[in-house]
Amino acid sequence: MTEITEADGRFLADFETMSAFGATERGGVDRQAGSAPDVEQRRWMQQLLESHGLRVEYDQIGNQFGLLETVPGAPFVLVGSHMDSQPTAGRFDGAYGVLAAAHAVFRLREQLADAKLNLAVVNWFNEEGSRFVPSMMGSSVYTGVLPLQTALDTRDPAGVTVREVLADADMLGESTGPKAAACAEIHIEQGRLMESAGTQIGLVSASWAASKYAVTVTGEQAHSGATVMADRRDALLGASMLVVYARELASRFDGVLHTAVGKLDVYPNSPVIVPSEVKLLLDLRCSDEAVLAQANELLRAKIDEISADARVEITSELSHEWGINPYQPEGVELARAAATDLGLSNDEILTVAGHDSINMKEIVPTVMLFVPSVEGISHNEGEFTSEADMLAGLATLTEVVRRLAHGSLS
Amino acid sequence: MTEITEADGRFLADFETMSAFGATERGGVDRQAGSAPDVEQRRWMQQLLESHGLRVEYDQIGNQFGLLETVPGAPFVLVGSHMDSQPTAGRFDGAYGVLAAAHAVFRLREQLADAKLNLAVVNWFNEEGSRFVPSMMGSSVYTGVLPLQTALDTRDPAGVTVREVLADADMLGESTGPKAAACAEIHIEQGRLMESAGTQIGLVSASWAASKYAVTVTGEQAHSGATVMADRRDALLGASMLVVYARELASRFDGVLHTAVGKLDVYPNSPVIVPSEVKLLLDLRCSDEAVLAQANELLRAKIDEISADARVEITSELSHEWGINPYQPEGVELARAAATDLGLSNDEILTVAGHDSINMKEIVPTVMLFVPSVEGISHNEGEFTSEADMLAGLATLTEVVRRLAHGSLS
Numbered sequence: 001m002t003e004i005t006e007a008d009g010r011f012l013a014d015f016e017t018m019s020a021f022g023a024t025e026r027g028g029v030d031r032q033a034g035s036a037p038d039v040e041q042r043r044w045m046q047q048l049l050e051s052h053g054l055r056v057e058y059d060q061i062g063n064q065f066g067l068l069e070t071v072p073g074a075p076f077v078l079v080g081s082h083m084d085s086q087p088t089a090g091r092f093d094g095a096y097g098v099l100a101a102a103h104a105v106f107r108l109r110e111q112l113a114d115a116k117l118n119l120a121v122v123n124w125f126n127e128e129g130s131r132f133v134p135s136m137m138g139s140s141v142y143t144g145v146l147p148l149q150t151a152l153d154t155r156d157p158a159g160v161t162v163r164e165v166l167a168d169a170d171m172l173g174e175s176t177g178p179k180a181a182a183c184a185e186i187h188i189e190q191g192r193l194m195e196s197a198g199t200q201i202g203l204v205s206a207s208w209a210a211s212k213y214a215v216t217v218t219g220e221q222a223h224s225g226a227t228v229m230a231d232r233r234d235a236l237l238g239a240s241m242l243v244v245y246a247r248e249l250a251s252r253f254d255g256v257l258h259t260a261v262g263k264l265d266v267y268p269n270s271p272v273i274v275p276s277e278v279k280l281l282l283d284l285r286c287s288d289e290a291v292l293a294q295a296n297e298l299l300r301a302k303i304d305e306i307s308a309d310a311r312v313e314i315t316s317e318l319s320h321e322w323g324i325n326p327y328q329p330e331g332v333e334l335a336r337a338a339a340t341d342l343g344l345s346n347d348e349i350l351t352v353a354g355h356d357s358i359n360m361k362e363i364v365p366t367v368m369l370f371v372p373s374v375e376g377i378s379h380n381e382g383e384f385t386s387e388a389d390m391l392a393g394l395a396t397l398t399e400v401v402r403r404l405a406h407g408s409l410s
Numbered sequence: 411m412t413e414i415t416e417a418d419g420r421f422l423a424d425f426e427t428m429s430a431f432g433a434t435e436r437g438g439v440d441r442q443a444g445s446a447p448d449v450e451q452r453r454w455m456q457q458l459l460e461s462h463g464l465r466v467e468y469d470q471i472g473n474q475f476g477l478l479e480t481v482p483g484a485p486f487v488l489v490g491s492h493m494d495s496q497p498t499a500g501r502f503d504g505a506y507g508v509l510a511a512a513h514a515v516f517r518l519r520e521q522l523a524d525a526k527l528n529l530a531v532v533n534w535f536n537e538e539g540s541r542f543v544p545s546m547m548g549s550s551v552y553t554g555v556l557p558l559q560t561a562l563d564t565r566d567p568a569g570v571t572v573r574e575v576l577a578d579a580d581m582l583g584e585s586t587g588p589k590a591a592a593c594a595e596i597h598i599e600q601g602r603l604m605e606s607a608g609t610q611i612g613l614v615s616a617s618w619a620a621s622k623y624a625v626t627v628t629g630e631q632a633h634s635g636a637t638v639m640a641d642r643r644d645a646l647l648g649a650s651m652l653v654v655y656a657r658e659l660a661s662r663f664d665g666v667l668h669t670a671v672g673k674l675d676v677y678p679n680s681p682v683i684v685p686s687e688v689k690l691l692l693d694l695r696c697s698d699e700a701v702l703a704q705a706n707e708l709l710r711a712k713i714d715e716i717s718a719d720a721r722v723e724i725t726s727e728l729s730h731e732w733g734i735n736p737y738q739p740e741g742v743e744l745a746r747a748a749a750t751d752l753g754l755s756n757d758e759i760l761t762v763a764g765h766d767s768i769n770m771k772e773i774v775p776t777v778m779l780f781v782p783s784v785e786g787i788s789h790n791e792g793e794f795t796s797e798a799d800m801l802a803g804l805a806t807l808t809e810v811v812r813r814l815a816h817g818s819l820s
Contacts, residue, residue: 086678086680086682086683087678087680088631088678089631128682129681129682130678130680130681130682133681135681135682189636190633190635190636190637191633191636191637191638192638192641208635210635220790221498221499221789221790221791222787222788222789222790223600223601223762223763223788223789224668224670224672224693224789225600225618225620225668225670225693225695225762225763225764226599226600226601226668226761226762226763226786226788227600227601227668227786227788228601228602228665228668228786229657229660229661229664229665229668229669231602231785231786234657234670236653236671236672236674237653237654237657239650240649240650240651240653240654241650241654243646243647243650244647244650244651244654247639247644247647250639251639254639255638255639258634258635258636258637258638258639259639260634260635260644260684261646262634262646262679262680262681262682262683262684262685263676263679263680263681264646264674264676264679265676265679266673266674266675268496268497268498268540269672269673269674269675270496270497270540270672270673270789271539271540271543271545271672271673271691271693272496272538272539272540272545272672272763272789273496273672273789274670274672274789275672276790281681283634283635283681285635351636352633352635352636353633353635353636353682354635375641376636376637376638376641377632378632378633378636378637379631379632379633379634379680379682379683379684380630380631380632380686381631
């Protein structure tokens with residue numbers, strides 16, 4: 001990047017203001033979906049959008065839209081991401097994409113004379129899924145893969161429903177949202193490939209394949225001191241063997257397969273009782289479908305082995321399964337041309353993480369862009385992307401949206 | 411056992427009534443300290459004791475005493491156990507010992523003409539320590555090893571203090587309780603040595619040595635999908651390796667060493683975040699002090715190895731440490747004579763689990779008896795001891811208390 005323009009300065013100032021919502025002591029944010037900081041930030045975003053002449057509305061699952069209608073009756077280019085966060089997360093994940101979308105639309109306002117489509121900034125509800133499961137809730141309802149009532153009836157661990165938090169915030173609309181003709185999203189990479197290669201703009205061509213398991217390990221309660229070791233059926237032992245094996249599996253297919261157990265709950269979780277039940281979520285994500293199939297097979301065999309060794313029952317339910325899932329190649333080419341025309345280094349990349357655009361690309365042509373994450377740190381208060389990289393991303397997104405508005409992909 | 415007497419029938423009927431407090435569907439109980447079922451059961455016990463002419467009082471940490479004062483001014487034989495339980499536990503653990511103590515005193519009421527000591531039934535507050543940590547709270551305050559204010563200020567996970575639950579139940583007294591001269595407790599074995607050997611009465615001669623660790627594994631939050639495996643510092647991986655190793659350690663010293671991790675908490679415990687912190691409690695219990703020292707050394711070395719392999723920090727704090735801890739040999743001989751005179755098979759045994767009598771034996775001569783547990787099942791709704799074994803235990807306890815009241819050990 002060369003010099004910082006006045007418009008760039010406004011973006012950076014707004015990013016600073018935005019990062020104060022739910023700010024944590026160590027430089028991160030805590031803005032779980034529907035929490036007070038999430039709601040306050042949405043109100044602030046509403047004011048920002050309205051101050052630039054956009055009309056704000058909420059659909060029936062609380063997705064927030066800022067509409068700029070210059071072509072009466074035409075459908076919309078939806079551009080945005082999500083502003084909710086994981087607990088103790090970084091300030092760039094999702095939020096950067098929504099603010100960049102807003103500023104891209106602000107910049108394009110005077111360049112839409114020949115546009116064929118209208119523009120809508122979107123802040124999807126509950127992308128993270130940490131408080132209300134599943135993740136990508138707002139875009140899943142919008143695209144019809146999750147029933148509205150199921151989503152609204154979802155409860156957080158305290159028993160509060162999505163319907164209640166949205167109604168309390170006055171963000172529960174009645175519409176199904178604006179009709180989309182195309183979509184664009186920009187996000188931080190959350191990995192370190194771009195930083196290592198010195199790439200400014202990532203052209204996301206596909207998402208990794210994934211298998212996600214909900215696993216229940218069942219043993220039997222026993223006195224943790226008095227019970228003879230040979231009599232124990234320790235659910236936590238079985239679960240721990242599985243966690244260790246998941247890492248071994250990733251090492252076996254180094255670089256191609258990522259595995260994780262992020263959530264694990266022990267019952268009854270008492271210092272003096274051998275645990276009778278452990279529930280855990282085990283994910284396999286893979287850039288090669290053949291490797292993923294092999295890993296799934298090895299995992300199933302290992303589960304049988306652990307069941308026998310630890311004298312526990314293990315049931316695993318495949319809760320999500322998808323293959324390598326491509327974005328439209330025309331969208332990748334459009335993004336490549338936009339970045340190249342701006343003189344920015346760019347390359348194709350896969351996304352390992354899920355994004356709302358993965359839902360959107362199933363219904364309309366969708367462009368997904370990445371900017372670099374320093375050291376790949378993400379879902380962590382230390383998450384960081386430089387101002388120069390944020391501005392390069394904003395410039396590219398603006399150019400992509402301009403082309404989409406003029407009908408390049410539709 | 412031969413025939414069931416009328417007094418035996420009354421004991422069994424009371425045991426049936428008592429087991430209804432906090433009863434679970436699968437035949438167990440849930441009566442954590444200070445919970446509604448625990449308080450209701452204590453009121454029922456108060457009525458039972460008073461209906462047999464005992465005076466009931468509560469000391470300053472809520473221990474419940476039923477006093478039978480036939481020797482004015484003399485100290486007491488304290489006989490009892492605890493009526494609180496783990497969540498989803500069995501109905502024999504602790505509760506059997508308090509009811510047996512009550513009935514032993516009822517039976518002795520007319521045989522105390524030459525007694526040197528008074529009798530007190532005791533129901534110790536919060537032996538289990540599942541809701542309020544630490545365990546053995548009531549007997550620890552009574553014997554002076556835990557400061558009263560610390561105990562009263564202890565909070566449960568919902569933030570409620572011990573002081574509050576005891577005051578709400580009207581069970582917070584002002585005294586330090588009756589002065590003890592001797593103590594007796596009967597409890598289920600919670601193991602299967604007695605059942606295997608066909609022993610009716612266990613004469614507890616000592617408690618196992620133990621080392622208990624509070625372990626914190628610290629890694630770093632990261633995206634559970636996008637983050638390169640080699641960059642991860644996964645606290646749950648480190649913790650799982652430790653759980654697996656604890657079992658390996660027990661196998662290495664088979665039969666002599668018991669190990670367990672009963673409680674393990676993951677942070678932030680989100681499906682999409684590599685955990686940054688796991689806290690767990692790891693116990694080593696051992697019938698041989700030299701083996702325990704060796705196991706502690708191996709564990710420390712393994713912790714260093716796991717720290718390096720999983721790229722995590724592990725801190726372990728030794729929260730409890732004690733050696734093989736004997737009961738007074740004179741008490742064991744008194745119990746042996748009592749059981750033998752009743753024609754009951756008996757043998758010495760060690761206790762692996764903690765009991766209130768372990769506190770009491772530090773201040774007065776203390777006799778600890780065991781009755782068999784079917785298949786050693788304990789801290790489980792399936793816990794079971796036969797009526798015949800319960801009645802044999804009651805008969806022995808009655809005889810032990812009779813001898814203690816007449817000054818056999820004091």
